[in-house]
Amino acid sequence: MAVGSNGVSAFGSSYRFSDQAVKELAQIVSHYPEAKAAMLPALWIAQREYGGFLPPEALKEVAERLERPYSEVEGVATFYTMYNIRPKGRHHLEVCTCLTCSVVGAYDVMHEIEHQLGIHHGETTKDGEFTLTEVECLDWCSAGTVVQVGSKYFGNVTTENVKDLLDELRGSENYTPAGLADTITKIQLPSQGAK
């Protein structure tokens, strides 16, 4: 059983999951009647272990640990928007331009961020600090325009306060893609004392 072991994979590539990650995965697997169900959690762990995105080796490691075909893991990873198949910037700004945000200025906010960062949405700044993408409704429409960065939602973002937001992020380590994957992994694990 690959889940509990560590070391070198059958394909010769090195595993990157830490001992801690191996333990976390084993515990999450125990929540389900079959290991395959831990596919999404395993991809979250991998996204953290591989520094915020999922290179082919990460998908391979998940496949081997869960004993599933590589193609299946890749199929799942590419279906969901929050798994990063390519690296993202240290801060991934996801601007909601969906219905109600779009009528209270979301496109202006997006345009302003593009202007200030000098990139188009879908791109990453040269220094690797910021990636900007446009996303569907983040379900906090009462605070439009909403921008998600890592595990945090910023509400009521306007063209006026965009600069403050970017400045705050530049000085922060809190909302990185790997940090998001770490938080999500922890949420799926009971705290000490509980089952």
Add this chain to the structure above:
Amino acid sequence: MAELKLLYKHIDVPGIETIAQYEANGGYSGLKKAVTLDRQAVIDEVKTSGLRGRGGAGFPTWIKWNGIPKDTSKTHYVICNADEGEPGTFKDRELMLRLPHMLVEGMAIAGYSTLATKGYVYIRGEFVESAMAVRKAIDEAYAKGYLGKNILGKGFDFDLYVHMGAGSYECGEESALMSSLMGERGQPRLKAPHGPLPVISGVWNSPTLINNVETYACVPHIVENGGEWYAKMGTERSKGTKLFSVSGHVAKPGNYEIEMGTPLMELLELAGGISGGNLKACIPGGCSVPIVPADRCASVNLDYEAAAAAGTMVGSGGCMFFNDRTDIVLLMRRTSEFYAHESCGKCTPCREGTRWIFKILDRICSGGGLQGDIELLLNICDQIDGRSYCGLGDAAAWPIRAAIKNYREEFEYWIEHKKSPVGPNCVPPVPHAVNPMLTLTPA
């Protein structure tokens, strides 16, 4: 009619998200009472209450609960659909963030009455803050003996886990959610009458109960106060209270809990009235439901039957108001972009049709609309609606059809004059005027 706070009664109590404060305000007395009752008696209370699913379809909750087999030859599962993704809706997110124990308590009661031993809260991946609150609540409930082995000394075992999504609207569709929970792409499964009912054969071919966050949150109140008490609120067939998420051009956007059957215009008043102009339109139940023009808003009452009679739906309760700066064609262009992006790709009418609708609306809004485009749009809607594998396809067709029915002249204006009938300051802005390359990029 003002707000009627049942779920939200104690939402402003500081610390209500902790088990101590929740219990101090009557929390977990529903579960304590439930475990002294016969399992069927709990289901009967839910039946008497008339509670209907709050996830969008309004299906009677007790029918699902009662449909779970009464023997345990297989493990029974209880799942919470916390994948809230419908544009305009943000009630489940707030419920979990601020009242996480109400969900935990409701699910434990559901577990007890359906003989389930395992439960999963499937939470939308983006909802990290809410999920952290649910995590903490589950840990606290274990420590207090409300979850785990031999709950409240009654020999009832129930484990509750959090399962995080990873970004997909389609995973809110219940059979797609089950696929995702089992580690697959979030694509739907064959449903009754062609496939099995989840209550008989859901996840891992076992009896599975799946309800929305708000549905579970209603249950402790119903058990504690009795189904009859709950059924006194609301209308003949739509009972109790409902959370409505109000957004758009209103002075005080937010979640409001009102009695079922409250007039739409009273909800608007609660939210501080329209801002930045006069009322032009309302989409009362999330972006999938038909749009209502201002002059008909006064005829809409917010219960399942009255909303349907007025040509729209209560849906998930995502109520969006728009002022007269709003360009309906641009709004529908953005709506169709949402469905095109979220279509899971499993069936052709939806996968292709949603993209065609978006492309045609995008062409119209780029000044390239053709005579006949309106008929073409309607034709595509007819070919998607009722011919798709799951409800997403239907939901992509309804808003477009309703917008053309109610605002046909705006579509015609766009096609003829190649500009917005509302004027250059319309919202949403004409995308290609803001930035020539602003269209959605796949992540």
